[in-house]
Amino acid sequence: MTEPDIVFVIDDDLSVRRSLIYLLQSADYNAEPFESAEKFLERQHFPGTGCIILDVRMSGMSGFDLQEELSRADYHLPIIFITGHGDIPMGVDAIKKGAVDFLTKPFDDDQLLGVVRRAIELDRRTRAKYDALQAIRLRLATLTPREYEIFRFVITGLLNKQIAAELNIAEQTVKIHRGRVMEKLGAYSVPDLVRMAEKAGISPPDLKTA
Amino acid sequence: MRSCKISRFILLLMLLYLSPASASDSLQAKNVLLLFSLEPGLPAYDLIYANLRATLDKQTNEPINYYIEYLDCSRFPNEEYQRQLFSLYSKKYSAKKLDVCVAVSQGIESMLEKYGKGLFAGVPTIFIEFPSLPGQAPPYFRKPHTTGILMGLDLKKNLETALSLYPGAANVYIVTGASPTDQFFLAMAKNAFGPYEDTFKISYLQGMPMDELLQTVGNLSKDSLIIYMSYLRDAVGRVYYPAHALKLISDKANVPVFGMSDTYIGYGIVGGYMLSFERVGIEAGKMVLRVLRGEPPETLPVVREGMNLFMFDWRQLKRWKISENRWPAKSEIRFYTPTFWQANRLYILGILLLCVIESLLIAGLLFQRRQKRIAMRELQESEARMRMAASAAELALWVWDIHKDEIWLTPKGRTMFGFSDSEPINSMRFLEVMADEDRKSIRQFLKFALESGREYEIEHRIVMQSGDSQWIMTRGQADVDENKRPLRMRGVSADISKRKKAEEETARLRDEISRLSRINMLNELSGALAHELNQPLAAILSTAQAGIRFLNSGTANSELLSSIFQNIVEDDKRAAEVITSLRSMVKKEKSEKKPVHLNDILNDVLKIYSSEAAALNLKIETDLAESLPLCIGDKVHLRQVVLNLIMNATDVMSLALPENKKMILRTKVAEHGVQVSVWDFGLGISDINKNQIFEPFFTTKTTGLGIGLALCKTIIKEHGGRIWAENNPDGGATFTFELPVMKND
Numbered sequence: 015m016t017e018p019d020i021v022f023v024i025d026d027d028l029s030v031r032r033s034l035i036y037l038l039q040s041a042d043y044n045a046e047p048f049e050s051a052e053k054f055l056e057r058q059h060f061p062g063t064g065c066i067i068l069d070v071r072m073s074g075m076s077g078f079d080l081q082e083e084l085s086r087a088d089y090h091l092p093i094i095f096i097t098g099h100g101d102i103p104m105g106v107d108a109i110k111k112g113a114v115d116f117l118t119k120p121f122d123d124d125q126l127l128g129v130v131r132r133a134i135e136l137d138r139r140t141r142a143k144y145d146a147l148q149a150i151r152l153r154l155a156t157l158t159p160r161e162y163e164i165f166r167f168v169i170t171g172l173l174n175k176q177i178a179a180e181l182n183i184a185e186q187t188v189k190i191h192r193g194r195v196m197e198k199l200g201a202y203s204v205p206d207l208v209r210m211a212e213k214a215g216i217s218p219p220d221l222k223t224a
Numbered sequence: 225m226r227s228c229k230i231s232r233f234i235l236l237l238m239l240l241y242l243s244p245a246s247a248s249d250s251l252q253a254k255n256v257l258l259l260f261s262l263e264p265g266l267p268a269y270d271l272i273y274a275n276l277r278a279t280l281d282k283q284t285n286e287p288i289n290y291y292i293e294y295l296d297c298s299r300f301p302n303e304e305y306q307r308q309l310f311s312l313y314s315k316k317y318s319a320k321k322l323d324v325c326v327a328v329s330q331g332i333e334s335m336l337e338k339y340g341k342g343l344f345a346g347v348p349t350i351f352i353e354f355p356s357l358p359g360q361a362p363p364y365f366r367k368p369h370t371t372g373i374l375m376g377l378d379l380k381k382n383l384e385t386a387l388s389l390y391p392g393a394a395n396v397y398i399v400t401g402a403s404p405t406d407q408f409f410l411a412m413a414k415n416a417f418g419p420y421e422d423t424f425k426i427s428y429l430q431g432m433p434m435d436e437l438l439q440t441v442g443n444l445s446k447d448s449l450i451i452y453m454s455y456l457r458d459a460v461g462r463v464y465y466p467a468h469a470l471k472l473i474s475d476k477a478n479v480p481v482f483g484m485s486d487t488y489i490g491y492g493i494v495g496g497y498m499l500s501f502e503r504v505g506i507e508a509g510k511m512v513l514r515v516l517r518g519e520p521p522e523t524l525p526v527v528r529e530g531m532n533l534f535m536f537d538w539r540q541l542k543r544w545k546i547s548e549n550r551w552p553a554k555s556e557i558r559f560y561t562p563t564f565w566q567a568n569r570l571y572i573l574g575i576l577l578l579c580v581i582e583s584l585l586i587a588g589l590l591f592q593r594r595q596k597r598i599a600m601r602e603l604q605e606s607e608a609r610m611r612m613a614a615s616a617a618e619l620a621l622w623v624w625d626i627h628k629d630e631i632w633l634t635p636k637g638r639t640m641f642g643f644s645d646s647e648p649i650n651s652m653r654f655l656e657v658m659a660d661e662d663r664k665s666i667r668q669f670l671k672f673a674l675e676s677g678r679e680y681e682i683e684h685r686i687v688m689q690s691g692d693s694q695w696i697m698t699r700g701q702a703d704v705d706e707n708k709r710p711l712r713m714r715g716v717s718a719d720i721s722k723r724k725k726a727e728e729e730t731a732r733l734r735d736e737i738s739r740l741s742r743i744n745m746l747n748e749l750s751g752a753l754a755h756e757l758n759q760p761l762a763a764i765l766s767t768a769q770a771g772i773r774f775l776n777s778g779t780a781n782s783e784l785l786s787s788i789f790q791n792i793v794e795d796d797k798r799a800a801e802v803i804t805s806l807r808s809m810v811k812k813e814k815s816e817k818k819p820v821h822l823n824d825i826l827n828d829v830l831k832i833y834s835s836e837a838a839a840l841n842l843k844i845e846t847d848l849a850e851s852l853p854l855c856i857g858d859k860v861h862l863r864q865v866v867l868n869l870i871m872n873a874t875d876v877m878s879l880a881l882p883e884n885k886k887m888i889l890r891t892k893v894a895e896h897g898v899q900v901s902v903w904d905f906g907l908g909i910s911d912i913n914k915n916q917i918f919e920p921f922f923t924t925k926t927t928g929l930g931i932g933l934a935l936c937k938t939i940i941k942e943h944g945g946r947i948w949a950e951n952n953p954d955g956g957a958t959f960t961f962e963l964p965v966m967k968n969d
Contacts (some may be wrong), residue, residue: 027759029759029760029761029763029764029791029794029795029798030759030762030766031764032763032767032791033762033763033764033765033766033767033770033791033795034374034766034789036766036767036770036771036788037766037767037769037770037773038777039770039774040769040770040771040773040774040777056714071838071839073838073841096759098754098755098759098762099751099755100752101756119758119759119761119762120761120762120765120766121762121765121766122765122769123766123769123770123773126766173353
């Protein structure tokens with residue numbers, strides 16, 4: 015099920031593109047060449063781990079244009095920019111927008127391959143984080159609206175009695191819901207719940223008695 | 225039988241010549257009766273009769289008897305009189321066979337109807353009448369044996385003519401008498417002038433007693449004019465001839481008087497668009513003739529047109545100071561009195577011309593004598609001056625006597641060519657001092673000059689004893705005898721070394737500027753060119769390093785390595801090409817012209833420029849002619865021109881929208897050679913700059929030196945071509961140069 019890592023090479027210069035493919039293959043990477051940003055966008059969405067080596071200056075859509083386009087589409091592959099004559103401000107700008115590195119041609123094999131390795135590592139980590147979050151979200155989605163409400167009060171550290179008062183319901187009811195929440199989310203303690211809420215970006219409710 | 229015929233013929237002749245009166249009465253003479261409804265002496269009647277007769281006289285030799293009756297029925301309107309009158313006519317003309325009756329003017333038709341039946345039954349009758357007024361019965365010309373002429377008065381056009389001649393007028397006075405005829409005209413005038421009453425004050429002076437009328441017309445305001453219709457009788461019963469009444473009125477009037485018919489002209493009216501009774505007479509004459517020749521009158525169309533015309537009295541036009549440019553075109557001007565100059569123009573001109581010719585003759589003779597004297601003196605001076613001028617201008621004069629083979633040379637010339645003062649010079653000696661490389665062409669020129677007798681001019685070098693060489697310009701011409709054999713050759717030579725040196729220096733400087741300009745352009749492109757070189761270098765590095773990695777990891781096979789090396793070679797060649805094309809732009813070689821294909825020049829330049837274009841997101845389209853003839857040119861210089869034009873086009877589009885950032889390069893075969901054009905989509909060239917863009921140091925850029933296009937022009941001119949710029953119909957400009965096609969010989 016897991017896809018092999020792929021390095022995408024996007025450069026409109028045939029010589030450069032060809033040389034990068036050789037270099038990546040010599041380091042045992044799967045590499046896919048594209049002669050333009052547009053061609054890359056036409057490719058089927060890649061769900062696996064990988065990175066993009068992207069030329070800044072191309073006829074048609076430029077490297078920066080593609081970076082923005084991918085970011086808008088939530089397509090989060092790490093980008094390594096390469097350029098024939100880059101300057102520092104250009105590089106800084108690219109890094110700020112989330113690029114992994116900015117290399118000036120010609121570059122050494124170690125330099126490029128190092129960056130590629132780093133980028134793939136980064137992507138793997140990001141992807142793991144994202145997968146964990148995705149798992150929590152899936153579990154949160156199984157809560158009923160009432161359970162979700164109780165969950166938000168529980169993570170504030172209130173006792174069942176206090177929650178019952180806040181919501182104007184019987185303490186017994188709170189207790190039953192709370193049991194279900196723990197069960198559905200697979201949590202063993204309140205700190206477990208708090209960590210999940212943090213990861214999923216869920217905030218506690220405003221309290222009447224605060 | 226035969227004699228009988230002859231005798232009859234003789235009898236006929238006798239009748240014709242011996243007794244014309246009786247012959248015309250009894251046999252051929254036609255009888256034409258004219259009936260005039262009013263009294264005798266009216267100018268209109270006189271004009272009609274005179275012109276009718278004149279027309280018939282012109283057209284036919286047949287004898288015609290004219291009988292005229294004046295019915296005078298305006299003054300004698302009672303019926304008994306009219307009845308009696310017709311019964312009298314009946315008796316009077318009972319013995320005559322009337323061929324045509326011409327009945328003129330109003331009312332006569334009904335009288336004929338009433339009283340003239342016995343007399344005029346079956347006689348072809350031509351009625352001449354005014355058109356009837358609205359509401360009255362139309363004249364019935366269509367009865368058997370009748371036709372007619374309608375004397376239409378165009379009173380509106382007459383009034384408008386008067387107003388255009390006398391434009392200040394605001395008051396119009398219409399003058400008529402009190403008789404029935406006068407009233408007829410009054411009604412006609414009221415009918416015609418009605419529509420003008422809104423614009424002008426129109427007053428009718430109708431039947432006023434003459435004294436009173438004269439009083440009135442003598443005291444009119446200056447913005448008035450008078451239109452005179454007719455005045456046969458005034459209100460108190462005094463009778464006038466209309467023309468005489470008019471004379472009285474117009475003499476007294478203080479404003480111009482216009483009239484309605486040509487009968488009034490000469491009696492004080494200015495004129496107008498008037499009815500011409502003359503024309504009426506002519507038309508009547510034509511009609512009578514046709515009836516006499518047997519055409520039934522009812523088949524003749526009624527004549528209505530062609531009787532009105534512009535007619536003016538020249539004296540009256542002068543009197544009222546009406547300028548000539550107001551007169552309508554095609555006006556008939558009467559009573560024109562020419563001035564002395566107009567009357568005698570030809571004589572005066574003739575005399576003047578004679579005077580002038582004589583004066584010129586005398587002047588010519590004097591001039592000729594003077595010229596002769598001057599020429600004599602000038603001839604003497606000329607020789608002295610010639611020598612002085614030659615020596616002042618540092619010119620050498622020489623004459624080569626071909627038969628004796630002797631060359632005479634001025635002292636200046638001997639110095640110039642390095643001969644001593646006294647040594648004899650012949651053609652061999654003369655050619656000896658010429659530079660070896662020029663001797664052949666000098667011989668050719670001399671041969672040409674001797675054969676053709678035409679003037680020649682050459683520039684050549686001579687070698688002095690010191691070994692220095694000098695540039696000399698020589699111009700010469702051969703004198704030939706009557707058999708076209710050369711006698712001698714005369715010539716003049718000048719030392720042009722300084723000029724030559726300056727020219728060489730200029731050319732060297734121009735080459736240098738041109739080279740610097742190329743370097744300057746490449747400098748501007750350096751970024752793009754560095755990129756262009758960097759790409760293959762980067763590729764080579766990465767490919768080679770990949771190769772090493774494959775080898776180290778033991779995964780290399782020969783197939784893989786072969787393709788790696790293949791790619792390295794390709795990339796290296798690509799880098800080398802960039803360097804070559806760069807060098808082709810900066811090479812400092814002597815300009816050399818060889819056959820070139822202009823498409824190749826464009827492609828060479830595109831190689832250098834494509835990366836810059838890509839960097840700027842500029843599209844360059846090409847439209848190159850497929851089979852282009854070769855031209856002669858210097859590749860480096862031509863590339864420079866093309867690159868310059870492309871870079872200029874790029875500059876003008878630097879601020880353009882992305883979709884407009886494009887240019888089209890074209891080559892095509894034109895009438896006078898091959899054209900290369902660079903078409904851009906910028907803002908075009910303003911009219912102010914149009915004439916200056918090819919001038920040196922003219923620039924619209926903030927960073928330009930203004931030598932690019934000037935150099936282009938110099939280069940293209942040097943190639944015998946031309947370069948120009950024009951705006952495109954849909955924006956942008958096109959720069960084009962044209963080079964002549966190489967001749968195959």
